[in-house]
Amino acid sequence: MKLAISLATIVGFTVSLSAFEMTVNDEEVNSLLNTYDKETLTEISNELVKVASEEENLGEYEMASSHYKRALKIREAIGLKAHKSFASILYLSSGAAFKAGNYCEASLSAKEASLAFKAHGVSKYETKAANDHVAYGRACELLAFK
Structure with a gap:
């Protein structure tokens, strides 16, 4: 169930990106932090990294960069920066x-x-x-x- 939720969240992130808005949205990340536990947030971060890697392979470097940033922001917020x-x-x-x-x-x-x-x-x-x-x-x- 948690994986389904995290996948739905990833899809939501991807859909919310547009060619004009490529920055990490703090509100989205804060919403996740207020909604999910550390384990689920770690899974979401891992999924964002997978999506970013796939986007890089497709030449979508701006999108990949944005997803890596989101993954980093989540990991930092849950105490995994070290x-x-x-x-x-x-x-x-x-x-x-x-x-x-x-x-x-x-x-x-x-x-x-x-x-x-x-x-x-x-x-x-x-x-x-x-x-x-x-x-x-x-x-x-x-x-x-x-």
């Missing part, structure tokens, strides 16, 4: 933001992911995220000088 999965989603979010052309946002997310991976002792991904931070930062700088 969890290793948060770092992983943050890293995925940076890649989607970069592909969507949001280079500065991608750079910041990659830096945060690198620091989070470092805190968890995941040096392989810490280095990868740090390298992406530099590369995305260069793209951000180039965009700023245009």
Whole structure:
């Protein structure tokens, strides 16, 4: 039953997005927080990550980025910001933001992911995220000088 509810919520999120409104809606997230328990919210966050991954595979980078942000916002709100999965989603979010052309946002997310991976002792991904931070930062700088 919980999975059905979370899937319905994901569909609702996806339908509520439009080409003009790609930001994370705090009211939607707050509504979820007031409605569901931590376990269900974790499932919803996981489903958002799955949807985002599928959207990335389809080239829908703005949509993917928005869904990653929602997943992160939910995880942060339920106290999972220090969890290793948060770092992983943050890293995925940076890649989607970069592909969507949001280079500065991608750079910041990659830096945060690198620091989070470092805190968890995941040096392989810490280095990868740090390298992406530099590369995305260069793209951000180039965009700023245009």
